Amino acid sequence: MDLAAKKAFTRNASNILERRFRRDTLKILLKWSHQAVDYDWAHSELLKTFSRRNRLIAKLIPSSGISQALMAYGFFSISTKTCVGGLSTFQVGLAANVSKYLLYLRNAKSIAWAVRRDILLSQRGVAANFSPITESFIANSPPDAGILSETSSEKTCLIVGPGDASDTSWSQGQDLTIILVTLGKNLWTLKSQLSNNDAMVALNLEVSEMVLTKGADSEWAEVLKLSTGLLCHLQVSKELSAMTGRPSYPLVGNIPNLWGGLGGPNLVPYVLDFLISKRYKATIVGANLYVASTIYPSETDPRIEEGLQPGSFHTCISQASHNAAMNFLVLKKLYAAGHITGDDRITNVLGMGLSEYLAALDVSLGSTRK
Numbered sequence: 001m002d003l004a005a006k007k008a009f010t011r012n013a014s015n016i017l018e019r020r021f022r023r024d025t026l027k028i029l030l031k032w033s034h035q036a037v038d039y040d041w042a043h044s045e046l047l048k049t050f051s052r053r054n055r056l057i058a059k060l061i062p063s064s065g066i067s068q069a070l071m072a073y074g075f076f077s078i079s080t081k082t083c084v085g086g087l088s089t090f091q092v093g094l095a096a097n098v099s100k101y102l103l104y105l106r107n108a109k110s111i112a113w114a115v116r117r118d119i120l121l122s123q124r125g126v127a128a129n130f131s132p133i134t135e136s137f138i139a140n141s142p143p144d145a146g147i148l149s150e151t152s153s154e155k156t157c158l159i160v161g162p163g164d165a166s167d168t169s170w171s172q173g174q175d176l177t178i179i180l181v182t183l184g185k186n187l188w189t190l191k192s193q194l195s196n197n198d199a200m201v202a203l204n205l206e207v208s209e210m211v212l213t214k215g216a217d218s219e220w221a222e223v224l225k226l227s228t229g230l231l232c233h234l235q236v237s238k239e240l241s242a243m244t245g246r247p248s249y250p251l252v253g254n255i256p257n258l259w260g261g262l263g264g265p266n267l268v269p270y271v272l273d274f275l276i277s278k279r280y281k282a283t284i285v286g287a288n289l290y291v292a293s294t295i296y297p298s299e300t301d302p303r304i305e306e307g308l309q310p311g312s313f314h315t316c317i318s319q320a321s322h323n324a325a326m327n328f329l330v331l332k333k334l335y336a337a338g339h340i341t342g343d344d345r346i347t348n349v350l351g352m353g354l355s356e357y358l359a360a361l362d363v364s365l366g367s368t369r370k
Contacts, residue, residue: 010022017061025049028045043075046070046078047078058088059084059086067080069320071323071324073366075366080354089123098261099259102257103257107137111136115257125325127332139276155175155279157281157282158174159268160177160179160180160193161288162182176200178202179199179202181204190223191223201227201229202230202251203232204266205233208232216243216244224244230246252274253274256273259323259330269327272340282340282341285342288345289327291361292364324358
């Protein structure tokens with residue numbers, strides 16, 4: 001992580017224009033990384049450093065790399081201070097440009113322009129609702145056959161997040177139930193949930209690869225056989241279906257395009273994308289978007305098996321790669337459009353402003369690191 005930060009801050013041509021700012025910011029991050037200072041001191045010093053940054057130069061330099069580095073170290077609220085207008089949000093990476101060009105190649109110009117405008121607004125931290133054209137773009141993701149084929153009337157789906165959720169409240173009046181499985185999911189809790197409920201399982205890529213590595217005889221594979229079907233990324237869909245004997249549906253659609261190559265969705269937006277295009281309205285329970293006193297239960301976190309101990313930066317790094325701000329804004333806009341409802345945990349979080357949400361991540365993911 002430190003090497004990636006050094007590259008983002010010093011190993012590019014723009015470093016010449018603001019060498020002191022880059023040097024001072026990097027020095028603070030490295031001190032925090034090596035536990036030489038506490039979080040509050042580092043946060044305060046970063047604010048001072050940004051207050052001294054030349055605003056004109058900041059507007060001339062694409063700064064998504066700096067923003068991502070700040071999130072990786074747990075300073076989510078400060079990451080948005082790189083966005084000061086001008087070229088500061090301009091994307092120079094391959095992923096961003098491929099995303100932009102494919103948007104124009106695959107859609108009519110009027111659609112591409114409208115969607116691109118909404119992408120840029122989100123990247124600048126604007127929480128305004130999606131335009132009607134973007135709403136239509138989301139709803140018209142490629143259809144799939146099978147249990148989730150497009151219906152003539154709206155149906156309902158219960159999405160159960162990785163957090164605690166009461167089994168007794170499930171499937172009451174719902175046409176479909178989907179359990180989200182990330183690396184923080186307890187295997188035995190999942191087994192109990194699937195044994196007591198007819199439910200599909202949505203796996204993020206990390207879990208999918210872990211299950212494939214463990215093999216067909218593993219406990220994970222046996223538990224997944226209790227599901228009614230699997231939702232997973234395209235590159236692992238066929239393998240997981242063959243391993244478990246369960247029908248598998250790839251998580252493909254149009255919502256991932258709304259990041260514009262600046263990170264990518266967490267599991268919830270992928271599943272929502274899959275549902276919205278098939279006229280399912282989602283109710284989400286047990287998901288807190290990482291705003292909680294405990295994110296992963298340390299005694300059951302499968303990452304411990306891989307040598308990643310609780311308290312490391314692994315969750316911050318993951319959220320930096322996804323882009324926490326974009327994930328929040330896209331979900332907030334889908335919530336405002338009426339695509340999703342949920343329990344108090346997620347609706348309270350989606351009721352926050354972007355600055356308030358990122359400050360909450362500072363507490364739940366940043367300052368709590370030991």
